[in-house]
Amino acid sequence: MATDKSFADFLADQMRAAGGITVKKMFGEYGLYKDGVITALICDDKLFIKPTKAGEEFILKDDKITLGAPYPGAKMYFHIKDRFEDREWISTLITLTKNELGEVKPKSKKKK
Numbered sequence: 001m002a003t004d005k006s007f008a009d010f011l012a013d014q015m016r017a018a019g020g021i022t023v024k025k026m027f028g029e030y031g032l033y034k035d036g037v038i039t040a041l042i043c044d045d046k047l048f049i050k051p052t053k054a055g056e057e058f059i060l061k062d063d064k065i066t067l068g069a070p071y072p073g074a075k076m077y078f079h080i081k082d083r084f085e086d087r088e089w090i091s092t093l094i095t096l097t098k099n100e101l102g103e104v105k106p107k108s109k110k111k112k
Contacts, residue, residue, distance in 0.1 A: 002028040007045045014084050017091040018098075029070070034098035041077065043070040047084055048077035049093060052100040058093055 008023045008030040015021045020035035023042070032040040032047075040049045048070040049055060055078060059065050068079030084090045 003030055003042050003045050005030075008032075008042050011042060011047060011084055011090075014087050015091050015094050017087055018095045021094070032094075034094050036104040037098050037101050039094055039097045039101060041070040046070070047080040049080055049097055050101065051076065051078055052097050054096040054100045055093055058096050 005025075011032065012021050012023045015032075015034075018034060020033075022033045022036075024031050024033065026041075029044075030042040031038050032042060038050070040047060042048070046068070048068060051067075056065060059078065063083065066079045066081060067076040069075070070077055080090070080093075083093075
């Protein structure tokens with residue numbers, strides 16, 4: 001089941017305090033980017049954040065971590081079930097995740 005675009009737009013709006021949030025359609029689902037770095041996937045109307053140490057520590061402050069695969073065969077991600085309703089919380093998590101993941105890596109030029 002593909003993700004509804006309105007749900008992807010809702011999540012991006014919830015994270016707008018983080019700044020630099022964009023959503024791009026990918027294979028019927030969506031990739032969520034912060035400052036050009038993919039930080040989350042939105043699959044089957046569910047939010048999956050890339051796992052990082054900073055993200056884990058932040059989530060564990062007041063919640064338990066739920067892991068899930070966004071699609072069969074995928075690596076495990078943090079499955080955020082309902083905390084995305086809290087704009088401040090989800091904006092902080094996405095910022096911490098992006099900061100640990102680093103900057104966009106430039107594509108190498110192909111040799112002829």
